[in-house]
Amino acid sequence: MPSCFSRFSCVRVFVLLCALISQPLAAEALQDEILQLFPKATRIEPKQELPPVYSVYQLDDLLGYAFESADYSSLQGFSGKPMRLLIGMDPQGVLAGVRVLEHHEPVFLYGLGGQPLLDFVEQYRQQSISRPIIVGSRRTDSSDGDSTTQFDGVSKATVSVVILNETVLQAALSVARQLLDGFASAPLATPKSDLYETMDWQRLLDNGYVQRWTLGREEVEAQLEHALSDYPEFAQEDDSSPFSELHFAYLNAPSIGRNLLDAAGWQALCEQLQPGEQALLVMSSGLYRHVPADFTPATAPSRLVLMQNDQAIELYDMHFNSGEVLTMLATPLQEVDAHIFRIKSHAAFNPAQPAALQLNVSLRRNHLVESNSHFTRSFQLDEQLFDIQQAVAPAKPVPIWLRMWQERWWQIALLVSSLLLLSGVFIFQHRISAHSRGFHLFRGGFLLFTLGFIGLYAQGQLSVVNIFTLLLTLWDGFDIRIFLMDPLIFILWSFTFVSLFIWGRGLFCGWLCPFGALQEMLGWVVKHLRIKQWKIAERTHQRLQKLKYGILLGLLFATFYSLSLAERLAEVEPFKTSITLFFVRSWPFVLYAVILLGLSLFVHKFYCRYVCPLGAGLAMLGKFHLFAWLKRIDACGNPCQHCKNHCEIGAIERNGRIDYDECIQCLECIVILNNDDQCVATISARKKAEKASKQQGRDRIIVSDWQPEQAG
Numbered sequence: 001m002p003s004c005f006s007r008f009s010c011v012r013v014f015v016l017l018c019a020l021i022s023q024p025l026a027a028e029a030l031q032d033e034i035l036q037l038f039p040k041a042t043r044i045e046p047k048q049e050l051p052p053v054y055s056v057y058q059l060d061d062l063l064g065y066a067f068e069s070a071d072y073s074s075l076q077g078f079s080g081k082p083m084r085l086l087i088g089m090d091p092q093g094v095l096a097g098v099r100v101l102e103h104h105e106p107v108f109l110y111g112l113g114g115q116p117l118l119d120f121v122e123q124y125r126q127q128s129i130s131r132p133i134i135v136g137s138r139r140t141d142s143s144d145g146d147s148t149t150q151f152d153g154v155s156k157a158t159v160s161v162v163i164l165n166e167t168v169l170q171a172a173l174s175v176a177r178q179l180l181d182g183f184a185s186a187p188l189a190t191p192k193s194d195l196y197e198t199m200d201w202q203r204l205l206d207n208g209y210v211q212r213w214t215l216g217r218e219e220v221e222a223q224l225e226h227a228l229s230d231y232p233e234f235a236q237e238d239d240s241s242p243f244s245e246l247h248f249a250y251l252n253a254p255s256i257g258r259n260l261l262d263a264a265g266w267q268a269l270c271e272q273l274q275p276g277e278q279a280l281l282v283m284s285s286g287l288y289r290h291v292p293a294d295f296t297p298a299t300a301p302s303r304l305v306l307m308q309n310d311q312a313i314e315l316y317d318m319h320f321n322s323g324e325v326l327t328m329l330a331t332p333l334q335e336v337d338a339h340i341f342r343i344k345s346h347a348a349f350n351p352a353q354p355a356a357l358q359l360n361v362s363l364r365r366n367h368l369v370e371s372n373s374h375f376t377r378s379f380q381l382d383e384q385l386f387d388i389q390q391a392v393a394p395a396k397p398v399p400i401w402l403r404m405w406q407e408r409w410w411q412i413a414l415l416v417s418s419l420l421l422l423s424g425v426f427i428f429q430h431r432i433s434a435h436s437r438g439f440h441l442f443r444g445g446f447l448l449f450t451l452g453f454i455g456l457y458a459q460g461q462l463s464v465v466n467i468f469t470l471l472l473t474l475w476d477g478f479d480i481r482i483f484l485m486d487p488l489i490f491i492l493w494s495f496t497f498v499s500l501f502i503w504g505r506g507l508f509c510g511w512l513c514p515f516g517a518l519q520e521m522l523g524w525v526v527k528h529l530r531i532k533q534w535k536i537a538e539r540t541h542q543r544l545q546k547l548k549y550g551i552l553l554g555l556l557f558a559t560f561y562s563l564s565l566a567e568r569l570a571e572v573e574p575f576k577t578s579i580t581l582f583f584v585r586s587w588p589f590v591l592y593a594v595i596l597l598g599l600s601l602f603v604h605k606f607y608c609r610y611v612c613p614l615g616a617g618l619a620m621l622g623k624f625h626l627f628a629w630l631k632r633i634d635a636c637g638n639p640c641q642h643c644k645n646h647c648e649i650g651a652i653e654r655n656g657r658i659d660y661d662e663c664i665q666c667l668e669c670i671v672i673l674n675n676d677d678q679c680v681a682t683i684s685a686r687k688k689a690e691k692a693s694k695q696q697g698r699d700r701i702i703v704s705d706w707q708p709e710q711a712g
Contacts (some may be wrong), residue, residue, distance in 0.1 A: 033099045036097070037097045037099065038088060041057065043057040043058075043059070044057075044066075051071075052068070054066040063096075065089055065179065066088045066089075067086075068084065068086055068087075068101070069085040072175070073171050075170070083105070083164055084100075086099040086101050089176070091180060092128075093128055093172075094126060094127070095124045095129060095172065098121040098168055104567070120152075121164070123151045123152070124168060130183075132149065133165060134151065135162050159404070162404065162485075163485065177348075181344060189352035190387050192385060195253075196255055204260070209249060209253075211248050213377040214242050214246075215242065215375055217239070220243045220375070223373045224363065231363045231364065232366075233364075234287055242287070243288055244288040244290075245286045246282060246377075247281075248280060250279075251269060252273075265329070272318055274345065277343060277344055278349060280315060281338070282339055283325075284336060285336045285337070288359075290337065295317075297319050298316070299316070301317065301341070303361075303362075304359060305357075305360065306349065306356075308353060314344075316344065317342070318340045351385075352383050352388055356377060356378040357379070358375070359374060359377075360374045361373050415460070415491055419495050425442070426507065426665075430631070433667055433675075436671050439671055448517075450517040454512065455514025455518075460489060461515065462489065464555060464573060468567075492508075495512075496618070501626060502626055503665060505618035505660075507665050508618060510665040510666050514579045519604075523605070531601055533602060534603050536603065547611065549620075551572055551611065551616070571589065573614065574589075577592070604648040605649060622660060625660060630670060636656030637653070637657070642679065644656070647668065647669060648668075649662060650662065
């Protein structure tokens with residue numbers, strides 16, 4: 001036991017050391033990425049909390065802010081995982097650039113490669129977020145061109161880059177509204193500029209226009225759980241002095257500001273404030289002032305925070321020194337520290353709503369022990385001082401998934417129409433299949449539509465990767481918006497899922513899979529060139545069919561072990577190479593897809609029958625289909641083997657039973673059955689009927705020729 005415990009302890013120590021080492025390495029790597037965005041940077045401040053950004057400086061000049069998208073956006077990519085981006089932005093709202101720190105988008109990891117993604121994000125450099133950024137080849141008219149920025153998308157990766165763009169804008173605008181001027185709306189309440197009444201100091205106090213807040217020693221000691229005498233800086237102070245006494249007032253309202261400041265002070269204040277900005281006067285006396293003795297002018301005070309709606313609003317010193325502020329006061333006070341603080345426009349402070357002033361107290365008992373606490377004073381100004389605007393809820397942006405549906409409306413309409421048409425064919429299959437030539441022309445045309453429009457143009461190839469995404473979202477918390485991002489994939493999956501329980505897996509595999517359609521077209525070439533097919537023994541055929549189920553099981557285990565590993569293993573599907581990228585890919589992937597298609601020349605739909613994990617998954621769900629709707633007659637299999645011999649996929653057994661797990665619903669057996677000149681049983685029955693009819697005709701002739709003998 002001791003040796004086991006020792007080994008376990010060593011492992012824990014090793015893991016801890018690795019974690020401690022990796023943290024500074026990760027921080028160093030992130031700093032390198034920030035320097036890529038701001039090459040002139042000489043100093044990067046540690047990450048602050050509100051908002052979470054890294055302030056970047058060249059000496060003492062602020063170059064901008066760097067921030068991670070994960071702190072502001074949780075949009076999930078096409079893989080079901082969010083992209084992790086590092087974004088740089090200068091104080092004017094111009095993007096310094098975007099760096100991709102981490103992503104799981106399969107099309108960039110194992111398809112197009114990383115370069116198209118890097119080329120796409122390079123477009124953000126020097127773009128202002130004050131203009132909406134639109135991704136895609138669709139161009140707006142000239143009237144919109146001046147107010148929007150158009151980005152080139154990435155062919156075959158439309159959904160991924162649209163989500164990336166949305167992530168960048170969400171994060172950048174969130175930071176801009178909190179830190180940059182001009183990105184937040186003006187407050188809902190504005191002071192009445194024509195409302196002014198002369199008031200003295202006492203009346204200002206009585207009306208609540210000037211707030212008085214006395215923080216006693218006992219209250220502070222109870223909160224800190226220590227006597228003030230335990231702290232060296234207060235050990236010699238008189239016990240009668242209050243811990244802190246503050247007076248504060250909102251200056252923008254003329255009835256307050258003009259009564260507190262003299263004419264020159266009021267004019268100087270108005271000239272200093274930018275549009276939408278507000279000012280707060282704070283004066284303090286006692287043992288603990290609202291700023292420390294070494295407070296740096298024109299910075300934010302660490303001891304003082306304005307609170308509203310449970311959100312902290314930073315105050316910024318307006319750089320009037322304490323002596324200047326005292327001389328500006330119409331009623332001078334003695335022995336106080338006084339500052340006028342700026343409330344920036346992006347804070348969206350509403351002076352007519354309840355608010356609070358928070359005093360942060362930090363006292364050091366010795367060089368090792370420090371006590372921290374905070375105290376809050378709530379206040380609300382008289383609403384009669386303000387013009388109150390009705391709160392108009394900002395228009396909610398159109399969800400990204402809805403925009404995708406709106407932009408692809410005609411593709412959606414065409415796909416839905418084709419699915420309705422296909423459903424009609426399946427419902428009225430016996431009537432339609434009676435016209436053999438017309439049915440075959442329809443099937444050929446529909447397969448061309450599946451390959452050309454659904455696959456190559458609209459990128460509607462379903463994949464086992466979609467199942468990975470579904471499983472992960474069910475594991476982490478289902479969010480249907482992930483699947484709504486690609487409307488055609490969503491519609492196809494919805495239709496396929498419903499059809500599984502009506503007709504089984506074959507409707508998708510035989511009609512709606514672009515790669516399956518490509519293999520079937522190769523079958524047309526085989527028939528035209530009369531290429532001899534390989535004959536696979538029945539036992540071997542049945543064993544090979546199980547291969548795709550083993551591949552599916554392995555992929556499912558890999559999904560929960562490692563998403564990256566599962567995405568790599570999913571390359572067993574040649575869909576991405578042949579349909580998504582149309583063979584524009586590195587040679588090993590192309591060679592693999594070509595080999596599978598080559599095998600299809602000698603074994604009909606080789607990949608679909610023996611390898612496809614998606615087909616295996618659909619077959620497992622398709623076991624619960626409601627109808628065994630492919631018609632059989634007594635002669636099927638006993639003795640007739642005509643349908644079995646013509647079933648190229650090998651889904652009809654010798655006894656005439658149809659294996660719905662393997663059937664691709666090509667309906668060829670129904671065409672044979674419903675055509676008198678093709679069904680052997682029907683032909684045989686017809687021949688028997690004709691023979692019987694002829695025999696009856698002969699009998700009638702014999703009877704008509706017979707003459708009874710005349711009597712006598």
